[in-house]
Amino acid sequence: MNKKGMLLTILGAFLLILAACGSDKEGSKEGTGTDGGDKQSFDVDFLSILTGGTQGTYYPLGGTFADLITTDTGVKTTAEVSQASAANMTALQNGEGEIAFVQTDIAYYATEGTLMFEGQKIDSVVALGALYPETVQLVTLADSGIKSYEDLKGKKVSVGAPGSGTYANAEQLLEIHGLSMSDIQPQNLDFGESADGIQSGQIDAAFITAGYPTGAVEALNATNGVYIIPVSADKAEELIAKYPYYAKDAIPAGTYGLKEEIPAVSVGAMLAVKKDLSEDLVYAITKAIYDNTSKISHAKGEFIKAENGLNGIGIEVHPGAKKYFDEVNN
Known part of the structure; x- marks a missing residue:
């Protein structure tokens, strides 16, 4: 092989290596599904679920939800200890998390700017779905x-x-x-x-x-x-x-x-979510939770059902969650 041919061969190999590296990098946000298939790529790398104290119900359920979301979407998700409902609504508004447990009454007060939210109306948070009493x-x-x-x-x-x-x-x-x-x-x-x-x-x-x-x-x-x-x-x-x-x-x-x-x-207990998360991502999060309720070991898991996902919700529902519930219940 002449010198020109050798250079072309080396250059080709180098380009193949770059292509492979680029492919790995692009795939780093996708992961693979539980069935071995490729997952959809989303515009976030990490999600945080705000729960409550470690001895309440939110925290253990949050850990389960985090695992389900991580497994099904490929987006690393963790459950965080917090001061629960009212603090969670404020934290979402301030960008300190993406998903949160909250009581339905507190979510209503927050989005209406009443009671403990007087003068501090929450306008960047919407509902993902209802959970349990x-x-x-x-x-x-x-x-x-x-x-x-x-x-x-x-x-x-x-x-x-x-x-x-x-x-x-x-x-x-x-x-x-x-x-x-x-x-x-x-x-x-x-x-x-x-x-x-x-x-x-x-x-x-x-x-x-x-x-x-x-x-x-x-x-x-x-x-x-x-x-x-x-x-x-x-x-x-x-x-x-x-x-x-x-x-x-x-x-x-x-x-x-x-x-x-x-x-x-x-x-009611419900999940709230940042309004600016993409429709595709929230659809995938909702599906990961409500399609896998049989994997929830906590006693409250029996109440968490897709057909009840919009019951008792008194605030705006995220389009991604609404799309999921419409598909499942119609």
């Missing part, structure tokens, strides 16, 4: 002597952080029972701190809004028998008449070792 659980010890809302007068009660979903639920339930924050000694604790406070005797009771069974309450019941203070049917109806995003609920006998079913009320 979040039960408002008023927790105390079985031997505390507290059996009703009226028994809370003068007691130290954890009501969650000011501006949180739990705080709003506590305030509204106290109101329906003829009480206010001034009738109790309110303590602003998260779920884990509430359980520790009840166990140590530092507080008497705690409002915990989360899907049951809630990790913090289970942990408390493992060392001290717990009691959930009931909401009577007439009080539940009065609450719903004034605040229609509530629904009647019940904590089944056997949960936390309870001997009988406890009547309660709930709001």
Whole structure:
């Protein structure tokens, strides 16, 4: 082979190597599907799901959702500990995450700019889909002597952080029972701190809004028998008449070792998402979660269904999520 031929051969090999490297780089955002097929390429490399405290329901479910999204879309997704609903809406608005767990009532307040969002309307966040009922659980010890809302007068009660979903639920339930924050000694604790406070005797009771069974309450019941203070049917109806995003609920006998079913009320849990995420990406995220609900091991997984994905949603739905639910339910 002459010198010119050798140069052409070397140049050709070099170009092939460059092409291969370029192909690998382009494919780095795509990955491969669980069936070995290529995944769609998206314009993001990483997604963050804002959840809540480690002893609530959002965090373990968020970890499962992150795995499902990573596996199905190829976009690395992680679940982050946060201050839950109200803080999550603000964090999404500020670009501190892309997806978040939030109560349906809090999402409504945020997008309307009311209550804790007065003057701070959230306009860059929309809904991805509904998840499951979040039960408002008023927790105390079985031997505390507290059996009703009226028994809370003068007691130290954890009501969650000011501006949180739990705080709003506590305030509204106290109101329906003829009480206010001034009738109790309110303590602003998260779920884990509430359980520790009840166990140590530092507080008497705690409002915990989360899907049951809630990790913090289970942990408390493992060392001290717990009691959930009931909401009577007439009080539940009065609450719903004034605040229609509530629904009647019940904590089944056997949960936390309870001997009988406890009547309660709930709001909805949902996923919110940044409005500026692409339609294709949000469609893929929604599909990854709702097509794989059988892989959700948490007890609340049985409530998460595509056919219920838009139930109770009171805010705008992302076009990508709407496209998925329209395809599945029509």
